[in-house]
Structures are given as C-alpha cells and as structure tokens.
Amino acid sequence: MSDIDPRVWESWSRRRFIGTGGRAVLAAYALSVPGVARASGELARGTSSELDATSPEGIDLFIERKTIDIGCRPSSAITINGGIPGPLIRMREGREALIRVHNRLDESTSIHWHGLLVPFTMDGVPGVSFEGIDPGTTFEYRYPVRQNGTYWYHSHSGLQEQLGHYGQLIIDPADKDPVEYDIEYSIVLSDWTHMDPYVVMHKLKTMEGYFNFQRPTLANLNTQAEATGQSFTEVLKTRFNWQRMRMDPTDIADVTGSIYTFLMNGRTPDENWAAVAQPGQRVRLRIVNASALTYYDFRVNGLPMTVVQADGQNIEPVETDELRIAVAETYDVIVTLPDDRPRTLFAEAMDRSGFARGTIGPRLDIEAAIPECRQRPMLTMADMGMMHTVMNGDSSDAGSMEHGSHGDMSDAADTAHTNEGSASSVEDLPTSGLPERIEHGPDMHGPGSIVMGRTRYRQLSDPGSGLGDDGRRVLTYSQLRCLETPSDRRPPTRQFDLHLTGNMHKYIWGFDGKKWSEADMIRFQYGERLRINMINDTMMNHPIHLHGMWMDLYAGNNYAKNPRKHTVNVQPAELLTVDITADAPGQWAFHCHVLYHMKMGMFRTIAVVRSLEEEAANADS
Amino acid sequence: MQIHKCVLLILVSWGMAVEPALAQHEHPASETKTETPETSQQPQPETSAEGSHHSDGPALPEGMSLDGVLDYAAGPPPESYPDPVADDELKFFTLFEQLEYRIPDGGGADQIGWEAQGWVGFDYNRFVWKSEGELAFEGQDQGESETDLLYSRLITPFWSLQAGAQYANEWESGDYEDRWSGVLALQGLAPGMIEMDSSLYISEDADVTAAVEAEYNLRLTQRFVLQPRAELGFAFQDIPDRAIGAGLTDANLDLRLRYEIKREFAPYIGVRYGVLAGETASVAESVGTDTENVSLIFGVRLAF
Numbered sequence: 001m002s003d004i005d006p007r008v009w010e011s012w013s014r015r016r017f018i019g020t021g022g023r024a025v026l027a028a029y030a031l032s033v034p035g036v037a038r039a040s041g042e043l044a045r046g047t048s049s050e051l052d053a054t055s056p057e058g059i060d061l062f063i064e065r066k067t068i069d070i071g072c073r074p075s076s077a078i079t080i081n082g083g084i085p086g087p088l089i090r091m092r093e094g095r096e097a098l099i100r101v102h103n104r105l106d107e108s109t110s111i112h113w114h115g116l117l118v119p120f121t122m123d124g125v126p127g128v129s130f131e132g133i134d135p136g137t138t139f140e141y142r143y144p145v146r147q148n149g150t151y152w153y154h155s156h157s158g159l160q161e162q163l164g165h166y167g168q169l170i171i172d173p174a175d176k177d178p179v180e181y182d183i184e185y186s187i188v189l190s191d192w193t194h195m196d197p198y199v200v201m202h203k204l205k206t207m208e209g210y211f212n213f214q215r216p217t218l219a220n221l222n223t224q225a226e227a228t229g230q231s232f233t234e235v236l237k238t239r240f241n242w243q244r245m246r247m248d249p250t251d252i253a254d255v256t257g258s259i260y261t262f263l264m265n266g267r268t269p270d271e272n273w274a275a276v277a278q279p280g281q282r283v284r285l286r287i288v289n290a291s292a293l294t295y296y297d298f299r300v301n302g303l304p305m306t307v308v309q310a311d312g313q314n315i316e317p318v319e320t321d322e323l324r325i326a327v328a329e330t331y332d333v334i335v336t337l338p339d340d341r342p343r344t345l346f347a348e349a350m351d352r353s354g355f356a357r358g359t360i361g362p363r364l365d366i367e368a369a370i371p372e373c374r375q376r377p378m379l380t381m382a383d384m385g386m387m388h389t390v391m392n393g394d395s396s397d398a399g400s401m402e403h404g405s406h407g408d409m410s411d412a413a414d415t416a417h418t419n420e421g422s423a424s425s426v427e428d429l430p431t432s433g434l435p436e437r438i439e440h441g442p443d444m445h446g447p448g449s450i451v452m453g454r455t456r457y458r459q460l461s462d463p464g465s466g467l468g469d470d471g472r473r474v475l476t477y478s479q480l481r482c483l484e485t486p487s488d489r490r491p492p493t494r495q496f497d498l499h500l501t502g503n504m505h506k507y508i509w510g511f512d513g514k515k516w517s518e519a520d521m522i523r524f525q526y527g528e529r530l531r532i533n534m535i536n537d538t539m540m541n542h543p544i545h546l547h548g549m550w551m552d553l554y555a556g557n558n559y560a561k562n563p564r565k566h567t568v569n570v571q572p573a574e575l576l577t578v579d580i581t582a583d584a585p586g587q588w589a590f591h592c593h594v595l596y597h598m599k600m601g602m603f604r605t606i607a608v609v610r611s612l613e614e615e616a617a618n619a620d621s
Numbered sequence: 622m623q624i625h626k627c628v629l630l631i632l633v634s635w636g637m638a639v640e641p642a643l644a645q646h647e648h649p650a651s652e653t654k655t656e657t658p659e660t661s662q663q664p665q666p667e668t669s670a671e672g673s674h675h676s677d678g679p680a681l682p683e684g685m686s687l688d689g690v691l692d693y694a695a696g697p698p699p700e701s702y703p704d705p706v707a708d709d710e711l712k713f714f715t716l717f718e719q720l721e722y723r724i725p726d727g728g729g730a731d732q733i734g735w736e737a738q739g740w741v742g743f744d745y746n747r748f749v750w751k752s753e754g755e756l757a758f759e760g761q762d763q764g765e766s767e768t769d770l771l772y773s774r775l776i777t778p779f780w781s782l783q784a785g786a787q788y789a790n791e792w793e794s795g796d797y798e799d800r801w802s803g804v805l806a807l808q809g810l811a812p813g814m815i816e817m818d819s820s821l822y823i824s825e826d827a828d829v830t831a832a833v834e835a836e837y838n839l840r841l842t843q844r845f846v847l848q849p850r851a852e853l854g855f856a857f858q859d860i861p862d863r864a865i866g867a868g869l870t871d872a873n874l875d876l877r878l879r880y881e882i883k884r885e886f887a888p889y890i891g892v893r894y895g896v897l898a899g900e901t902a903s904v905a906e907s908v909g910t911d912t913e914n915v916s917l918i919f920g921v922r923l924a925f
Contacts, residue, residue, distance in 0.1 A: 108703070120690070121682040127698065127705030146680070156705075203884070206714040207924060210884050217840040243814045246779060447745060447775040503778050505810060508744050515708040515744075526679075526691055548680075585679055585690040587698060589705060601708030605698075610691040 049087040054145060058098030061086065063109050063133075063155075063165065071261050071268045075194050077164040078105065078155070084266045085188045085290060086153070086167030093148040093174040099141040101133055108132040108157055111141070112547070112589075113169065114328060115151040115312050115566035118143040120586025123547055125156045128589045128605055132157055148173035149312025150286040150330045151566075152188070159197035161595055162292040164266075166190065170286060171312070178483060179308045181284035181334060185275045189287065189325070189347050189356050191260045191294040201596055204254055205507045211256045214353065214376045215248065227375050241381070245452055247539060249379040250351075251504060252465070254540075254596060255293050257354030262294065264347060264356040272367060273358035275345075279337045283360065284308075285345075286332050289325040292595035295350035295541060295569075297324050297467060298331075300343050300360065301371050305333040307475055311565045314483035323475035324350065324464050326543040326569035328593035331475075337361070342368040350466065350541075352376035377466025383539050383572035385440070385453025428491035429531055431559035434458075438575055440537065445513025449501035449537060456535045456575040460556045464541070464571055478556050480563035486550070488529070488581045489560055495531035500570055500592070500602070502538040507600060509538075509592065515601025522590065524582035524608045531579050539572045542597065546606070547588040551578035567593055582608050714925070715739035718836075719877075721920025722758070723893065727911060730757040734918070740773065749773040749783060749808075751818075765791040769804050769820065780809035787822055801825050814838070829857040830865070846887070850875040859900065864908075866900020877918070885924035893918055 080086025112124035126132030155165035267273040309332035342361025437457035463474035550564040554577035592602035719736040754766025771785035783806040790799035806820040836850040877891030
C-alpha cells in the first residue's frame with residue numbers, strides 16, 4: 001500500500017482548505033524539500049499523511065521495521081505506514097473509530113490511544129488491556145469517540161516508542177470549536193537515538209551517569225561560579241554537599257544529546273521542519289511531546305503564544321512566551337506572525353544538551369536565526385526536599401504555605417495508609433486550601449528508593465529548573481483553568497498518598513519503593529471520586545499518566561476550574577494532587593511516561609472494581 | 622465489495638479479541654457477581670466525564686455488561702497476557718577497573734595486574750564475582766590471584782551485603798599454594814561518593830583477615846577522571862604460613878588518570894605505592910624482602 005492513499009486526500013476535513021490551505025502547502029513541502037538531500041528515508045519522515053479513522057471504512061496502520069536516514073545516518077526504525085512519526089490520525093467526535101493495525105514486525109506490538117477514553121479492551125496496553133498484537137496478525141480497534149482535542153498514539157510494547165512508533169491524533173469537535181484559527185500545524189517532538197534502546201537501558205542500569213556529559217568537573221568550576229554568582233569556595237561547598245549526599249545536581253535527563261537527535265515532526269534541527277503562515281493569520285500549533293525521555297522547553301522565538309488547550313482539553317486562553325512540555329503532554333497554542341519575518345520554533349531539551357527546531361514563516365525558503373541553548377540548569381537542595389533553601393524563592397508563595405497549612409502535615413500523614421481499601425469515611429475532602437507541603441514519614445520505602453530531604457511542597461507556580469529567570473514568561477500548572485467545567489466535580493471522598501520513588505544509582509524506579517512486579521494492583525471503586533496525592537521523593541521529573549480516566553489537577557484555584565489532564569508532570573520534591581472520577585470499569589495502566597522509568601517498574605495496574613471491601617475480602621481468603 | 626469483507630473480518634477478529642475477557646468472565650471465581658446490592662448504592666457517575674452531548678454511561682467493551690467488566694476487573698488478568706513491563710529481568714555487568722602493566726621502580730619483574738568484578742542477576746539479588754591478581758610478565762612463572770564468588774543483596778539504597786567463598790592461590794616456579802575462605806562483605810557507596818568494598822575472610826585454617834578498599838572518581842573534565850584508591854589488609858592473628866602478622870598487614874595506594882574515550886573504554890596511566898605494615902613488615906625485613914615499592918602503571922578500564 002502506498003504511503004498516501006487516495007482516501008486520505010478525500011477524507012481531509014474541510015478546514016484543510018479554509019484559509020490559505022496551509023496543510024496543502026505542507027503536504028507539497030513534504031514532496032519537495034528545498035535544501036535537504038532527498039535520501040531514501042527522507043520522504044518517510046514528516047510526510048504528514050493524514051488518515052480519517054472515523055470514516056465508515058476505517059483506516060489501516062502498518063507497523064514495519066524500516067531503515068531510514070536520520071541525521072544523514074541510516075538507522076533501523078519502527079515505522080507506522082512507513083514514516084516517523086506515523087500518520088496524523090483524525091477523528092470526529094461522536095462517531096466510531098475503526099483502526100486496523102497490521103503487525104509486520106517479528107515481535108509483538110500494540111497501539112495505545114493516549115488520552116482517549118475508550119473501553120479498556122481497546123486501550124492497547126499488552127498485559128493490561130489485551131495480549132498485544134502478534135507478529136503477522138491484525139488487530140481491529142473500534143471504539144466510540146467521546147471527546148475532542150489534540151492527542152497522540154504510540155506503542156505500549158517493549159521499547160518500541162524509542163524507535164519511532166508514535167504519531168499524533170486529532171479529534172475534531174462535534175460542535176463548534178471554541179478555538180478560532182486560520183491554519184493549523186502538528187508539531188510532534190521526539191527523541192531519536194541510533195543506539196539500540198535495549199543497549200541504552202543496559203547502560204542506564206549498569207553505569208550511572210553514562211550519558212551525562214555536563215557533570216560538575218574541576219574544569220567547569222569557574223563556569224559554575226560565574227553562572228551562579230557564587231565564589232569558588234561557595235561552589236566547592238555546594239558540590240561537597242551534593243557529594244556528601246551521593247547525588248548529582250546535573251542529573252536532569254537520564255539520556256542526553258550525547259546520543260539523542262532531537263526531532264520535530266521527524267526532522268533533525270539541520271533538516272529544519274518548516275511551516276508556512278502569513279502575517280496576521282492565527283496559527284494553531286498542536287504540540288505533542290512523543291519523546292521516550294526528553295522534556296522540551298518550547299517557544300516560538302521572539303513571539304508570544306496563547307495556550308488554548310492542554311492534554312486535549314480546552315483551557316481559558318493564557319498568553320506566555322515559553323512552555324515546558326513533559327513527555328506525553330500536549331499543548332495547543334495560537335501564534336500570529338506580526339510581519340513577514342520567519343521565526344524559529346525552538347524546543348530545547350530540558351538539560352540543554354540539544355534542541356529540536358523548525359521554522360514558521362511566510363515562505364518555505366527562508367530561515368530564522370537559531371537561538372543559543374541556555375546554560376544547563378542544576379538541581380538545588382530544594383529539589384532534594386531540603387526546605388531551608390526553598391525559602392529564598394518567592395516570598396509570597398512561602399507566605400501562603402504557612403497560611404494554607406490548616407490541613408497541615410499530620411493530616412496527609414494520617415491518610416497515608418488508607419491505600420489498601422480500608423473503609424474510609426464518606427466525608428467530602430476539601431477542594432481548596434490543601435496543604436502546601438508535607439513532611440516525609442519514617443517509611444523510606446526500602447532499597448529501591450533514595451529519600452533525601454523530607455519536605456515535599458506544591459510547585460504549581462514553579463516553572464521548573466532552568467526556567468523563569470531570563471525574563472520570559474513560562475507557563476505553569478497554576479495558569480491552567482478548564483474552559484468549561486466538566487460534569488463531575490464532586491469533592492472526592494477517599495484519598496491516598498503515592499510516593500514516586502527511585503534509586504538512581506541502581507536505576508530502579510517505582511511507586512512507594514516497589515516496582516510493578518513487586519506490587520499489587522491499585523483499586524478504584526467504580527463511581528467514586530478519589531484523590532491521589534503524588535509525592536515525588538526523587539530528584540527527577542516524572543510525567544505520570546493515567547489511562548482511561550481524567551486526572552483533575554489541583555491547580556490551587558477555583559475547584560471547578562481545575563484542568564483535566566491525562567499526564568501530569570511531578571517535579572522533584574513536589575507534592576501534587578489529582579482528583580479522579582472512577583467512571584471507567586476495567587483494568588488500566590498507570591505509569592511514569594519516561595519510557596525507561598516505566599520499563600524499570602514505575603508502573604501500576606489500576607483496577608476499577610465494584611467494591612473495595614469485596615476485593616479486600618477476596619484477597620484475604 | 623471489499624468494504625464488506627473488511628467489516629466481516631473486523632467482526633470476526635473482534636470476537637476473538639474479547640474472547641479472553643469472556644473466558645475470564647466465566648471463571649467460577651466470579652460467581653459472586655450480579656445482584657450485589659452494593660452496586661445500586663454506588664454513586665453512579667452522572668454522565669461520563671465528557672460534555673453533555675455524548676452518549677451516557679461508561680465505555681464498555683462490546684458484548685460485555687457493566688457487571689461483567691467489574692467482575693473481570695476484580696481478578697488477575699488472563700494467564701496468557703504478558704507482563705506489561707518486564708521490570709525484573711536478568712541483567713549482567715562486568716567491569717575491569719584495572720587491567721594494567723606494572724613496572725616496579727626498584728627493579729624486579731614487570732607485572733600484569735587486574736582487578737575486576739561483575740554480576741549477574743536482578744535489582745536486589747545478584748551473583749557477584751570479584752577477581753584480582755598479578756603475574757610476572759617476564760622471568761620466572763610467578764603470580765597470585767584471589768577470586769570471590771558471592772551472593773549479593775541490596776539491603777539499603779547504597780549498600781549490598783554479600784556472602785560467599787574466596788579461592789586464593791599463589792605460585793612460584795613449581796610451587797603452588799591455594800586456600801579457600803568464607804567471605805562476608807559490605808559493598809556500596811559511602812557519603813562523599815566514595816566507593817567502598819569491605820570484606821571479612823575466614824580461611825579453611827580458621828585464620829581471619831579483612832580487606833578494605835575505597836576509591837573516588839574526581840572528574841577533571843567530562844572525560845578525564847583522576848581516581849585515588851586505597852586498599853588496606855588486616856589480619857586478626859599471626860599467620861606464619863603466609864608471613865603475615867596480626868594488625869594492619871599491607872596497603873596499596875594508587876592514583877590513576879583515565880581518559881574515557883567511551884565510558885566503557887578508558888585508557889589510563891598511574892602509580893602504585895605498595896607497603897607492608899606492622900608485624901608483617903618486620904617479618905619481610907627479617908628475610909630481606911622489600912617492604913615497600915612504587916610502580917608505574919598503565920592500562921585500560923573496561924566495562925561490558
């Protein structure tokens with residue numbers, strides 16, 4: 001079957017041709033890339049073919065090993081319909097999606113529809129929702145489409161995601177889209193390595209810091225002193241402190257630009273993915289971070305952008321200059337070129353070891369200057385949960401912490417062990433003024449968890465390490481307010497604490513110190529509203545993804561306005577709360593979306609069951 | 622038409638897809654299902670969490686009732702399902718911290734020396750082997766080696782407790798001596814990023830000795846690493862057969878400068894200062910053996 005099926009062209013939604021037909025231009029661009037060598041793999045990437053999965057005849061996806069050129073180097077990739085990323089899948093809300101996935105690999109595969117609320121057997125997680133798709137077989141996904149927005153899809157088998165097995169998925173709303181725009185572009189950010197992902201994992205598992213070439217050294221003592229404005233003695237003292245605690249403040253990303261090529265729509269920075277937009281046009285960028293591991297700091301260099309959607313959910317528009325997109329999150333932004341100069345779409349890796357890049361401008365043949373990557377950030381004692389050093393931050397924040405502490409630590413500590421389905425009162429939990437911080441209890445979760453400082457605190461207004469100190473406005477979770485209040489905003493009646501834990505030295509990751517294989521399922525009672533307090537005991541960011549149900553992120557504002565997320569980023573030493581309506585019966589995956597963390601055990605099966613008591617009784621018998 | 626064929630195919634394979642779920646569903650363990658009065662007391666979600674214009678009710682697999690799904694969810698997934706994440710796979714690692722050529726300062730034969738260790742196993746439980754030794758590069762056939770075979774368990778985030786056996790041997794021309802010992806060891810990372818390995822040995826002759834090793838990696842640049850290292854030997858009693866006196870017996874103080882061409886391939890140069898101590902030194906002096914020596918070393922640090 002050819003990459004571009006005639007049906008694809010027919011099924012393009014009408015909006016494609018409204019405005020200046022940006023999409024058509026884009027497709028044409030894919031066929032005639034100016035200034036880029038047309039290597040064999042070239043056409044395979046960023047071809048922006050588009051398939052309508054809610055058309056009556058459905059769509060076919062072919063999963064195949066293919067050698068494609070990335071950065072002028074041939075590499076074996078797992079492609080979907082021949083490309084990286086896979087085709088853009090479109091759906092229309094209210095219809096039924098039908099997707100036939102043909103596995104042409106010599107290993108099992110799967111596709112998970114990230115953020116979609118589907119029957120659990122259609123969720124595509126081998127071992128949880130089904131057996132997986134055996135080599136040579138076809139699996140039909142069929143489910144009603146009950147939502148709209150920007151989402152994505154990817155393999156949930158092994159480490160296939162790292163090899164290119166992902167793509168974007170857009171659901172057009174049944175009603176009028178509240179977001180007004182003239183043209184739209186998909187921006188799929190990802191990370192690519194020529195190293196076999198299983199080799200990557202072996203290195204991570206056996207040699208700590210293997211990919212980090214931005215460590216503190218004698219040679220960069222001076223650079224650190226200059227960057228932090230500290231004296232040599234102070235820098236040495238800080239370093240000594242980190243050494244004493246056996247931690248590395250430069251451990252921002254487990255895998256870095258030392259082996260990663262950062263891709264925008266499958267293109268390397270040199271290949272410059274380009275989009276056409278005329279001055280004055282409202283351009284909707286649908287950004288998804290399909291990386292295995294890389295967090296990106298995204299900006300349209302020199303232009304403000306208005307964020308209109310997060311994780312497929314419309315939000316009250318908020319203007320910003322930059323946003324950090326965690327692995328598996330999506331953001332839709334509106335940008336407008338004020339003049340006919342092109343602008344660089346700049347996505348820096350969080351650890352500054354490289355960037356993905358594209359261009360938006362009135363023509364394809366012009367490029368904008370590429371900004372320099374900023375200084376790589378270093379973790380602070382606050383990221384370790386050492387509270388005394390946090391206080392030099394935003395003082396008003398600190399004030400509200402004291403203020404909002406009527407819930408206090410002890411409260412959270414009391415509820416810490418209600419996990420195992422014990423009868424909890426049906427009293428409503430508070431929906432505002434949640435504790436701003438908590439202290440870690442005495443349980444250190446065993447050898448699989450390194451717990452340093454004890455204080456975990458809300459960081460909803462914290463843009464994250466390395467951001468917010470250069471004058472740019474940075475999007476934070478506290479700014480996310482859903483546009484329309486979703487139907488179920490009952491206060492939760494049950495809560496439990498969930499510690500995100502890890503041992504960086506041994507590369508063991510889990511929840512509450514346990515890997516998936518060591519832990520039981522987590523049970524939700526069908527119909528209940530429950531609260532999870534995520535407590536990050538590690539010094540790394542973790543994008544936590546719940547399948548099948550929304551997480552209402554406690555953003556510190558009006559409860560009715562808390563945004564719904566499928567993936568929440570939990571920063572080092574952060575306390576982050578989500579409320580969930582357990583309205584999806586079945587078994588679901590819940591995990592860190594850093595591929596290697598997930599693979600190492602930061603994963604749980606969630607069972608949405610009839611009654612928690614019944615389960616407890618069954619377990620005892 | 623082709624479309625019809627497709628639809629047929631879909632229906633057939635759909636049935637196959639939900640089959641395992643149904644099979645599970647028929648399992649007698651799920652007999653407690655249906656008419657559970659609790660169900661009606663559950664707060665039913667008013668609508669699915671989407672907007673008002675969507676179909677109500679939860680997303681259910683085709684052909685399954687809500688009760689059926691809830692019963693299914695309460696049990697373990699079918700046997701035929703793979704693990705969603707293979708987080709407990711067998712892993713292995715080998716590190717030659719030293720693989721080197723030693724040129725003694727005060728004459729004597731050049732030596733080939735090594736210090737290596739590896740493991741096979743899982744996150745918490747592993748088989749660990751450690752080997753170190755030295756043999757003369759030229760002149761007479763002479764050398765010694767010690768190999769520890771250990772079960773290792775991660776007992777805290779930074780420390781492993783290890784137990785097992787050591788085989789040690791020494792040979793010089795025709796002479797060959799060897800012994801087995803029981804080993805108890807504690808290996809891990811001490812505050813300050815100091816890698817430590819302490820072992821207690823009880824030989825088959827009931828002699829008790831101990832060895833403590835500590836090393837630190839000082840990064841000069843991202844690839845140049847200076848590694849000071851100390852190795853101390855202790856004996857808890859005199860061992861005349863081995864010319865060892867009670868107390869601190871010997872020490873090796875090393876300094877190596879390596880360049881990490883790759884993390885797992887790093888050539889280095891260095892020096893070693895070896896010294897005998899206490900009673901052991903006296904014994905050596907009495908038979909006219911050197912009690913200290915300095916060697917120039919060069920080698921490569923290797924990992925697999």
